[in-house]
Amino acid sequence: MKFTEALKTKRLYLDGAMGSLLQAKLENIGPVxxxxxLTHPExxxxIHRAYIEAGADIITTCTFGANGYKLNDTEYDQGAIITAAVKLAKELKPGYVAxxxxxxxxxxxxxxEISFDEAYHYFAQMVEIGAAAGADVLLIETVTDIYEMKAAVLAAKEHSNLPVIxxxxxxxxxxxxxxxxxxxxxxxxxxxxxxxxxxNCSTGPDKMMPVIDTLLKYASVPVVVQPNAGLPRVVDExxxxxxTSDEFAAYMAEIAQNGASVLGGCCGTTPEYIQKxxxxxxxxxxxxxxxxxxxxQQTLVATGTRTVALGQDIRIIGECINPTTNVALKEELRRGExxxxxxxxxxxxxxxxxxxxxxLGLPDIDEKEMMLKAVEAVSNLVDLPLQIDSSDPEVIEAVLRQYNGKPIINSVNGxxxxxxxxxxIARKYGACVLGLTMDEKGIPEKAKDRLAIGKRIIHKAASMGIPKKNMLLDCLVLTASAQQEMVKETIKALELIHSELQVPTVLGISNISFGLPNRELMNRTFLTMAFTAGLNTPIMNPSDQGMMDVVTSFRGLWGYDERCIQYVTKYNSKSAAPVAKDKGEALPDLKKMVxxxxxxxxxxxxxxxxxTLxxxxxxxxxxxxxxxxxxxxFETGEAFLPNLxxxxxxxxxxxxxxxxxxSAEEQIIKGRIVLATVSGDVHDIGKNILKVILENYGYEILDLGKDVETERIVATVxxxxxxxxxxxxxxxxxVKNMAETVSQLHERCPETAxxxxxxxxxxxYAADIGADYYGKDAKAGVNIAQSIFEK
Incomplete structure (x- = not known):
């Protein structure tokens, strides 16, 4: 049975940990x-055989770190490792080899330090070798960055026809x-x-429950769960x-009952865990x-850290990054700024x-280059999903490929x-699409004809594999000064599309008042009319307080703002001064920029x-x-690692x-710190993050790199x-090497923390191995340094 068919018809079981079993069989398994x-295939x-005998349907190859980036500085051949790994698993004839x-x-x-394209290349190499060797499925696992996962998935999709977990x-x-x-x-x-x-990995199954429940709530594809066997501890070295395996199985039974389709184990699990x-x-x-x-079935758009649901409440699309009506922006873009x-x-x-x-559509600039730079710059500053507004398919695809999230394409017509x-393009990258209810004949005069075009766009999208939940429709606004009779038809079209198609509805509000005096009044009035007809996703200027007042009051009247709490909070004259929307708002400029x-x-x-200072x-x-x-x-969860x-x-x-x-005497050095990834470990992502943060707090860092022998660390200290x-x-x-390093440092450098x-x-675990401090993240590392050097 094909893997994709099996996913839909039976519960599947993955194997468990590889590393802990290797440790039990070999005293030193090395950094790779x-x-x-290649050296110990038997x-x-x-290990594979033990998991098959335990009942696992899916055996994962021993290729977790066999990517070009990690193997670049080693003597090992990537192709030989991956090919051998797949062959070793296939020879045992399990249900599927991942x-x-x-x-x-x-x-x-x-x-x-790695570009998106470089990451894509490294993953593509693995996929091509593994697919050629006969793998049945691709398991991309233990990824901590959704942007890296996107690179891996694109590589998987574009370099094989294999199913992807x-x-x-x-x-x-x-x-x-x-x-x-x-x-x-x-x-x-x-x-x-x-x-x-x-x-997978993360924690034991008990502490995974809230995340698993959310995945199950929103995912319309099967959910795979591979927890650790709890938290690691050290006893007698x-x-x-x-x-335990019995406790693990009990948790997994609850997870299966809640709806997980594929079950397995990660760190610390054994064939016994899988069998139970x-x-x-x-x-x-x-x-x-x-x-x-x-x-x-919600219409969702997202950045890497935030999802916005459309159609169930009023959601505003900010219109201001557009050079058409902004002379200053136009000139800046021409200068490449x-x-x-x-x-x-x-x-x-x-x-x-x-x-x-x-x-950024200007005839005298490189739109693709500027759009890529602008999308990256904006994404680094704010966590709002983007609507990519361009008529050039090449620009749209270039941006969608690099974008970290799920955007909207503006636009397609009938x-x-x-x-x-x-x-x-939308199908390939999974973007939402804004459909304009017009075709080669222009904008229809009658509402029913705009509805018909909307249906045509949705039907065509569905035939290409784009679900209805990824579609939005714009009924199109014409200026009241020139085509007054069309205003009512736009409102009627909104009503029809909202009731019959039930997709998020969009209008560019400010078009209604073009050429008229007191445009703000006309815009506000039209916005109110449109809301009552079913508009829920206006394109507008959020800095127009009159328009935002309409949004706030309508949400209260229409029941989106339950008990009008947000309305009261905003307009209660007895309340104190309004709360700043972000902590940087009232700060001096340089502090705000930081x-x-x-x-x-x-x-x-x-x-x-x-x-002057x-x-x-x-x-x-x-x-x-x-x-x-x-x-x-960061510590309170209001900001995330990228912000830091x-x-x-x-x-x-x-x-x-x-x-x-x-001068040299005035240079800022609060203290000197040694950082190192311990012997046998070639991962340094966390160490490198900590280094960046500590350096910018004024500490001098001696970075010894990765796979550093204990003796070198002690000698340097x-x-x-x-x-x-x-x-x-x-x-x-x-981690046993870390324990040894801690022990040697305490014995030979007793004054060093x-x-x-x-x-x-x-x-x-940190306490078990005798460490003085546990740094759960980079900010914790800064706090530890401050406690030592700035008492």
Whole structure:
């Protein structure tokens, strides 16, 4: 039976951990465990065989880290490893062999050192080799960044015909490392057309429950669950996990009952865990994937960290990033600059926009280049989904390929050529599409004819595999001064489309008043009329307070604002001064730029402020307080890792300028810290993030890199008289090396404090191995450094 058919007709079982079983069989598995497929194939097959005998349907290959980025500095041949790994699994004739594809081990895009295209290339290499070797399915797992997952899924789709399981890892706060919540993960991954969505690693099954429930609530594809065997602990210098196989199976039975389709295990699980899970869940009914609840049929758009639902409430599309009516923006784009684009994005979010339309259509600029730069810049500043407004399919596809999230394409119309140009792009990248109710004959005079065009667009989209939930329709507004009789027809068309097609309805409101005096009054009146006819997604200027007043009052009158609480909060004259919409709003400009992560602007502001202020005043009164604000928001869940990194990079730009004004004696060094990934571990993503943040708080970092022997770490600490060491480990197979390093540091460098961190660690484990501090994230690492150096 084909894997995709089996997904729909039976519960499937994945295998469990590979690393912990390898550790039990080999004293030293080395920094590249995947190479064991070549050097110790019999051990790999023994592990596969044990899982098959336990009842697993899907055997995952020993290829988790066999990507070009990780193998570049090693002696091993990627093709040989992957081919051998698939062959070893296939020889045992399991139900299905899944090519295991793990993360690259570095942040990508504007957050890190690898571009999106480079990440795509690394994943494509793995997919091509694995598919040629005979893998049945691609399992992309333990990914912490939805943007990296997008690169991997695109590579999988474009370089093979194999089914794709996309499995993410979530933090204790219910989000991925880079801030994606479970609903956003579902929104983005379903848009990309994956066959199943999963959660793996992270924690034990008990602490996964809230995330799993959200995945099940929104996903219309099968959900895969592979938890760890709880949390790791150390007893008598041996690592074990705190959830037994019986407890694990009991949790998995509940997860199966709730609707998960594919079950397996991750760190710490063994064939015994899988066998008991199968025994506990084999009687649980398979979820009815055809029974789509309302949550699964919503029209959703998303960034990497935020999802916006359309059609159930009023959602505003900000119209201001458009050079057509903005002379200053037009001139700036011609100079190749984006400062006004950034400013307009921030302002529109502050004023209440839910989505931002970006239109950079000028005949005398490179629209594709500018659109790519603008989308990246805006995405780094605000977490609002975007509407890509262009008539050029090449521009649209270039942006959709690079965009981190699920946007709207503006637009397609009922003309056959328009649909054939745009809809295939929307299908490929899973974008929502704004359909204009016009065709080669223009805008119909009658509402029923606009409805007919809307139906035609939706039908054509469906025939190309684009679900109705990814469609929006614009009934089109003509100016009242020239075509007064058409105003009523637009309102009638809204009523028909809203009631018959039940898709989100869109109108560009300000077109109604073109050529008339007191346009604001006309716009407000028309907006109110349109709302009562079924408009729910207006394109408008959110800075127009009169229009926003209409939105607020209508939501109260129409029941969107339950008990008019938001209306009362906004307009109650007895209430105190309004609460700032973000903590950076009332701050001095440079501090605000740090909070917003505006790198170039921060550098320019620093140059200007240095004309009147002391360099250290800038550091102490603007830069560090700005970082502290983002750090506090990170700790409370108001900001995410990208915000922290962008703020640090803004400070770094300022520091570069400040340092040029300081003498050698005045250079800012609060303390010196050694960072290293322990022996046997080639992952350094967490260490590198911590390095960036610490440096911008004024600490000098001695980064020893990855796979660092204990002796080198100890020698460096002694030679440099270091007071604080940070150790990182991501692999379960290398935490014992971390324990040894901590022990040696305490014995030979008793005055040095040791903080540890990494995905496989927790506070209890850190205490077990004798570490002085546990750094759960980069901000925690800063707090530890401050407690040591700034007492």
């Amino acid at each position: 465990p995947e190479a064991l497929t 051990i790999i097959q023994d 090519l295991d594809i793990g993360p690259l081990g570095a942040l990508i895009g504007s957050l890190g 996309a499995s993410m890892t979530f933090e204790e706060n219910g989000r991925t490392l880079t801030g994606s919540d479970p609903q956003t993960v579902v929104t983005v991954l379903e848009a990309l057309g994956v066959d199943a969505i999963g959660i 041996k690592t074990f996990y705190d959830i 899970t199968i025994d506990a869940t084999k009687v649980s009914p398979l979820p009815d994937l055809g029974n789509l609840r309302p949550e699964k 984006l400062s006004l684009v950034k400013k307009l994005a921030i302002e529109q979010k502050k004023e209440g926009a839910h989505i931002l339309d970006i239109n 003309e056959q050529s328009s649909m054939e140009r745009i809809l295939p 909070v917003k992560g505006m790198k170039e602007e921060a550098a320019a502001a620093t140059e200007e402020l240095l004309k 002391d360099p250290m005043a800038l550091v102490n009164d603007y830069l560090i307080p700005g970082l502290d604000i983002v750090g506090e928001e 990194i962008f703020a640090a990079e803004a400070v770094q730009k300022s520091f570069e300028i400040i340092k040029s004004h300081l 002694k030679k440099e008289n270091i007071r604080l060491v940070g150790l990182s480990a991501l692999m379960t197979t290398t 040791v903080m540890v961190g990494g995905a496989v660690l927790n506070a209890e």
